[in-house]
Amino acid sequence: MSSLADFQNEIYLNGLGDALPALPTDLTRLEELAGAKLSAQAHGYVAGSAGSEATARANRAAFDRWRIVPRMLRDVADRDLSVEVLGTAMPSPVLLAPVGVQSILHPDGELATARAAAAAGVTQIVSTAASYEIEKVAEAAGDGPRWYQLYWPKDRELAASFLARAKAAGYSALVVTLDTFTLAWRPRDLDQAYLPFLRGIGVANYYTDPVFQRAVGGPVTEENRDAALLHWVANFGNPSLTWDDLAWLRERWDGPIALKGIQHPDDARKAVDAGMDGVIVSNHGGRQVDGAIASLDALPAVADAVKGRAAVLFDSGIRTGSDVVKALALGADAVLIGRAYAYGLALGGEAGVRHVLRCLQADLELNMALSGLTRPSEIDLDVLVRDR
Ligand SMILES: Cc1cc2nc3c(=O)[nH]c(=O)nc-3n(C[C@H](O)[C@H](O)[C@H](O)COP(=O)(O)O)c2cc1C
Numbered sequence: 486m487s488s489l490a491d492f493q494n495e496i497y498l499n500g501l502g503d504a505l506p507a508l509p510t511d512l513t514r515l516e517e518l519a520g521a522k523l524s525a526q527a528h529g530y531v532a533g534s535a536g537s538e539a540t541a542r543a544n545r546a547a548f549d550r551w552r553i554v555p556r557m558l559r560d561v562a563d564r565d566l567s568v569e570v571l572g573t574a575m576p577s578p579v580l581l582a583p584v585g586v587q588s589i590l591h592p593d594g595e596l597a598t599a600r601a602a603a604a605a606g607v608t609q610i611v612s613t614a615a616s617y618e619i620e621k622v623a624e625a626a627g628d629g630p631r632w633y634q635l636y637w638p639k640d641r642e643l644a645a646s647f648l649a650r651a652k653a654a655g656y657s658a659l660v661v662t663l664d665t666f667t668l669a670w671r672p673r674d675l676d677q678a679y680l681p682f683l684r685g686i687g688v689a690n691y692y693t694d695p696v697f698q699r700a701v702g703g704p705v706t707e708e709n710r711d712a713a714l715l716h717w718v719a720n721f722g723n724p725s726l727t728w729d730d731l732a733w734l735r736e737r738w739d740g741p742i743a744l745k746g747i748q749h750p751d752d753a754r755k756a757v758d759a760g761m762d763g764v765i766v767s768n769h770g771g772r773q774v775d776g777a778i779a780s781l782d783a784l785p786a787v788a789d790a791v792k793g794r795a796a797v798l799f800d801s802g803i804r805t806g807s808d809v810v811k812a813l814a815l816g817a818d819a820v821l822i823g824r825a826y827a828y829g830l831a832l833g834g835e836a837g838v839r840h841v842l843r844c845l846q847a848d849l850e851l852n853m854a855l856s857g858l859t860r861p862s863e864i865d866l867d868v869l870v871r872d873r
């Protein structure tokens with residue numbers, strides 16, 4: 486019996502703002518509140534997307550074109566939202582997407598997120614561009630489930646070092662992000678000439694790495710700081726990678742691997758052919774290709790192409806429980822949230838992320854139960870109609 490929905494009664498009985506953070510329970514309202522709290526630069530970085538932000542808007546609009554058709558009298562008393570994805574047990578089909586540079590949101594950054602995720606048993610995907618070293622994030626997570634997200638650097642030795650460190654620190658699965666070998670045209674950041682890395686945020690996992698240090702002639706200090714930054718810029722991404730390069734990765738990581746940024750069914754098939762265990766249907770929250778298809782619209786064809794052969798995860802635009810139901814109905818096994826928890830972190834640190842997780846999971850369970858659904862495995866296309 487799931488207890489994720491108990492949060493609803495807890496709020497009614499005790500209220501928000503006493504023991505619980507006084508944050509809205511409608512997670513779509515967090516962005517605006519975070520805007521009032523964060524610097525214009527940090528808010529622009531997180532809330533912003535690529536170009537005219539057409540894809541970011543399309544991501545949200547796509548959810549609105551589907552409607553859930555609730556079913557009655559189905560005995561939904563016994564509910565269980567738990568799933569297992571890539572060998573990891575989860576209380577619900579919700580994970581925390583890799584979000585780098587979290588110290589621009591809150592001084593405790595990924596450490597606060599790790600504590601909140603671990604307390605909920607929710608899987609945190611930790612970015613190569615985290616503001617804290619992945620070993621320290623792992624320590625904050627304790628027994629909490631964690632996956633590692635690789636930004637595949639040009640230097641193969643550095644990539645190998647990242648993988649070895651992630652393995653040693655207990656990250657159980659690998660997520661390889663393909664859609665961001667370089668940052669897109671992002672007007673909000675360009676207009677403010679703002680990049681976290683130029684301020685030394687998001688480079689901790691590079692600067693403390695022995696392979697990186699060898700390349701810049703020792704530990705990064707005041708003296709070689711500019712050289713280190715140039716080396717980071719030159720190495721962050723590799724635009725010349727092809728599908729053939731995945732064999733190298735497959736040989737060096739013995740756990741599950743998922744490719745993030747898949748939008749075309751042929752790419753999903755190629756991922757399976759290359760021995761990958763999962764795909765993450767994502768357009769990076771609209772932050773990369775402006776004018777790209779809404780991620781939800783890309784999901785059904787990708788799921789059709791590989792379902793049963795690979796885990797299908799989804800992100801870009803998830804804000805509510807009904808969004809999760811729709812993504813699962815359209816073929817996802819689980820979803821990732823990005824900005825939703827990033828704003829929680831900005832507004833309330835660890836408690837803010839915990840709040841977001843509790844709200845989203847309670848909303849999801851109630852939405853499912855009231856629709857006649859007790860388990861994620863019951864959610865399929867029959868649950869939805871296209872809104873005309
Ligand atoms: C501030 C910010 C930083 C991000 N950093 C990373 C990252 O380091 N690695 C990565 O794979 N994706 C990164 N993403 C993309 C997220 O993993 C995810 O794909 C996206 O946020 C999903 O869309 P949503 O924000 O609408 O949930 C980032 C997103 C944001 C908003």
Ligand SMILES: O=C(O)C(=O)c1ccccc1
Nearest residue numbers: 585586614665687769772
């Ligand atoms: O901003 C992003 O979307 C992103 O993915 C990223 C890339 C490098 C470092 C930090 C975040």
